[in-house]
Amino acid sequence: MINLSTFETKAVIIKTQDFKENDKLVWLYTEKLGKITAVVRGAKKSKSKFLALTLPLCYGEYMVYKGKNLYTLQEGKIINSFQGLLNDLYKLTYSSYLCELTDIACADNEVNIELFKNLVTTLYLLNTDAIDYELLIRSFELKLLRTTGYNLTLDNCSICRKKISSSNYINLSYYGGICDECPKEQGIFISKGAYNALRFLKNLSVDKLYRLNLSQEIKDEIAKVTTFFICNNYARKPKSLDMLKFIKE
Numbered sequence: 609m610i611n612l613s614t615f616e617t618k619a620v621i622i623k624t625q626d627f628k629e630n631d632k633l634v635w636l637y638t639e640k641l642g643k644i645t646a647v648v649r650g651a652k653k654s655k656s657k658f659l660a661l662t663l664p665l666c667y668g669e670y671m672v673y674k675g676k677n678l679y680t681l682q683e684g685k686i687i688n689s690f691q692g693l694l695n696d697l698y699k700l701t702y703s704s705y706l707c708e709l710t711d712i713a714c715a716d717n718e719v720n721i722e723l724f725k726n727l728v729t730t731l732y733l734l735n736t737d738a739i740d741y742e743l744l745i746r747s748f749e750l751k752l753l754r755t756t757g758y759n760l761t762l763d764n765c766s767i768c769r770k771k772i773s774s775s776n777y778i779n780l781s782y783y784g785g786i787c788d789e790c791p792k793e794q795g796i797f798i799s800k801g802a803y804n805a806l807r808f809l810k811n812l813s814v815d816k817l818y819r820l821n822l823s824q825e826i827k828d829e830i831a832k833v834t835t836f837f838i839c840n841n842y843a844r845k846p847k848s849l850d851m852l853k854f855i856k857e
């Protein structure tokens with residue numbers, strides 16, 4: 609008999625925390641249930657079958673039981689543990705940032721299949737070294753903003769909606785580019801090159817990113833825009849942003 613409170617779903621472990629003497633709490637970003645928190649009984653015991661399954665970044669197929677307040681992890685099977693990401697400071701910092709961003713941008717139980725797919729693909733690509741890390745992260749940020757309700761308007765003026773071919777200004781309250789007739793205030797100037805790259809990057813799927821090659825100046829300008837929107841729209845500013853800045857210097 610299938611228990612109606614039991615769910616099976618693919619998920620990535622985005623955060624963990626010790627809980628009581630032997631247990632652990634894990635935050636799973638799941639395909640079918642959105643972000644959930646689950647108790648893992650006995651997870652801290654050395655022989656626990658959950659040990660590898662509940663490490664940060666682990667991507668697997670999980671079975672959870674929905675209790676009154678929390679879920680309980682019942683079973684799981686690893687698809688990719690992504691533990692290779694932990695051996696490199698850059699990859700570790702970037703992947704921690706991806707998990708933290710997903711955590712702060714998503715409310716509990718809000719299903720977002722597109723974001724889930726993007727998170728998994730981005731972790732895979734980060735793990736393979738195929739693509740410039742910074743481009744991967746910027747692309748993830750733009751897709752995260754779009755799928756959580758903060759889509760940037762770049763093909764039209766974000767104030768008067770007139771079609772624009774490019775712009776040198778991003779309005780931070782209207783979430784987008786500005787035409788030559790509208791006032792350039794409450795925003796930031798960026799180069800037209802960065803604007804066009806931003807628009808291209810926003811629409812490019814993650815698996816086609818290898819086609820894109822941007823200068824460091826343009827990447828820095830794009831980072832300024834995405835960082836602003838991320839720091840101002842979600843529950844809190846991601847802590848791993850400081851670590852990212854630190855390792856870049």
Ligand SMILES: [Zn+2]
Binds near residue numbers: 766770787
């Ligand atoms: Zn306008």
